[in-house]
Amino acid sequence: MGKLEMEVEVKSSADKFWEAISDSATLFPKIFPEQYKSIEIVEGDGKSVGSIRLVKYAEGIPVITVSKEKIEVADAASKSTTYSVIDGDLANFYKNFKASLQIVPKGDGSLVKWSVEFEKASEEVPDPNLIQEFAVKTFNDLDAYLLKA
Template identity: 45%
Template structure:
């Protein structure tokens, strides 16, 4: 029987905590413009795009040519702890995982820097399905690209 598992990634960035967190909360739909090699489109299906209950349809790749789709909802937002939980509830991931949540946490570090933590909490549909390591790689690319992008902005 499958069980809930967790993968984690932590990345130091020089971007101020509030700037990184606010982008992920309010402007994450801009990722197709910032990382077009990975994100093909983001369509707002329900809500305002920045609050609990928002639903988006993402079209993306994991670095290859195959375009994948995912419907995501914002499950929770904690502005005090700068944490957002995104839940994938439909799309290609649902063929391999019963549940798939991505939790973002942005923690202040030093004078202006931040520690960006990602947690992927998932349950495999079948034990022989792979762990979602390619998604950690994608999240790492997001952090590094956004850090650079937000410094230019």
């Protein structure tokens, strides 16, 4: 099993950022059409444990067009969530892929902690650095959007 971790400082408050992340199924395709074609709730409400969502990525995103994710942890009190990829393009590259996100208040803004645990399907598969870069871009773009809203 491999693991990647990162932290991104944002200017938005932890409450505001968490609210936007919780509403990502509706919000992301609207504000990031160049990245997300759609996010469909397949099971549950899309926010709570056991919910399954189908993420369809825009044409410009390399390698990954679709990802089916199951929410494993959803804790509003600690502003943290964890989801596993259960189907889609990523499942061809990784036997296991579980991402965790936590938003921690920091001064007037917040710190977005993101990590992913993964098991490659084969040795040739690279670490998911592209996905990490995509996450950083999404958090920074979401912050910019929230600061304008």
